[in-house]
Amino acid sequence: MPNNHLSKTRYEIADKPKLRPYGSKVDIILGGNNQFGFDGESCLILGNELIVRLIPRQNKKFEFQKFTAYLEGFATASEAEEAGLKFAMSVLWAAVSLRCPLRLEYHTPLPCVVYDRTPHGGIVMSSDSTFSFTSGASLVVEVLEQSFTSNIPINNKRLLVSMELFAAARLEATERARFVGLVSALEPLAEQKKFEYPDLKQIVKDTLNKVQNSLDLPDDIKRSLEGSIRNLTRESVSHAIKRLITTHLTEDKIALEILEEAYTIRSKILHEGAFYPDLQDKSYKIEDVIRRLYSAIVGYELRFPAITYTNND
Known part of the structure; x- marks a missing residue:
């Protein structure tokens, strides 16, 4: 039985870009074995209505595979950014879960870029567009779907950075x-954690006073020691x-x-x-x-x- 809500959403995204003028894109670098299993252009549907186009980027000099994921159709820029962040987190989790070397490629504060999909602002997908989807990618899609529709906090910047470093480490040459x-x-x-012991606070205070009142220590050494001493409370x-x-x-x-x-x-x-x-x-x-x-x-x-x-x- 066809999903009428999905059909309507896809129709709006494809043929009425002014209703959903914003998109978000994420650039991905995969290890040479293509463990994600996508072959050429692919189209994913996550969370029942989110359309994601995966477009390979050609670079003969680059030993790894590059893809750009385009998340299609959002009414506001903030919605597009939120979806882009969650997709980036989901891709990193898939790399961790499936033990796949991967790197997010970006030169902006966030790993996703919001763009204008209208004819004068960017690419618009036609409702007649067709994409290949390989059976080998089914497990990847399942993991992406699971994490994208979950409550994984996209505002957890520490987790995002940690998973970025981890997934990218397997691409290192040595x-x-x-x-x-x-x-x-x-x-x-x-x-x-910050230590909240009164005795420790007094010890740190007394030690700082001794350093600051020293006549023998140069100013640059004092500043260095002051920072180290203050860190004793953490x-x-x-x-x-x-x-x-x-x-x-x-x-x-x-x-x-x-x-x-x-x-x-x-x-x-x-x-x-x-x-x-x-x-x-x-x-x-x-x-x-x-x-x-x-x-x-x-x-x-x-x-x-x-x-x-x-x-x-």
């Missing part, structure tokens, strides 16, 4: 760059990440060990230029911890399950 990118993806999620990033892991992965006792080892290795790579011959295996372990963390945060199971490690691994 194992060290990939490992550093994966571990760094945890930091945006680490909300540092927990460290590493401690905040540990708290994050123990909060969301309460039953996983090995995850914290993997995390601590990963942070030690990252520090040695960044500060000493260290090289580890088994870095690929360590990348897989921290990647699985982070994927399970995202799954716990968004409330959906991974379609490609992560490995839960034991002390024997």
Whole structure:
């Protein structure tokens, strides 16, 4: 039985652009294996009425595949922006869930761009337009549909940045760059708590006074020390990440060990230029911890399950 509401919405979007003059676009870079399974131009329908056109962009010099997703037909620019943000978040979740290397490509404050669809402002889709849709992309569409129609908060900027770093890390050319990118993806999620202990506040205040009243310390050293001393009232990033892991992965006792080892290795790579011959295996372990963390945060199971490690691994 035809969906009359969907038909009406699609007709308005295609043939009456002035009723829905705004669109939103998201540029996507995929790894070379095209794990999303889209072949040429494709058309998706999400949330019963949202039309998304996926248009490949040709670039012979670029080793990865590029697509632009056009979200069609919104009455206001704010609606278009909201849909674009949610679609970007959904694409990132699909990359995490399906273990697909992916990068959002943008040079604007947001990963989506709102545009004018009217004849003088942009591209208008005809109601006669046809697009191919490959069967291999069905799982991707299912994951996109699930997350796009969910209550995943699009205003969670920390989660968006974290998932961006994580998905893009797998596109890095070297194992060290990939490992550093994966571990760094945890930091945006680490909300540092402020310590509210009266004794600590007094210690910090007294220490600041000593530094400021010092006659031997140069002014630039004083300013540097003052910043470090004030930060003593907040927990460290590493401690905040540990708290994050123990909060969301309460039953996983090995995850914290993997995390601590990963942070030690990252520090040695960044500060000493260290090289580890088994870095690929360590990348897989921290990647699985982070994927399970995202799954716990968004409330959906991974379609490609992560490995839960034991002390024997």
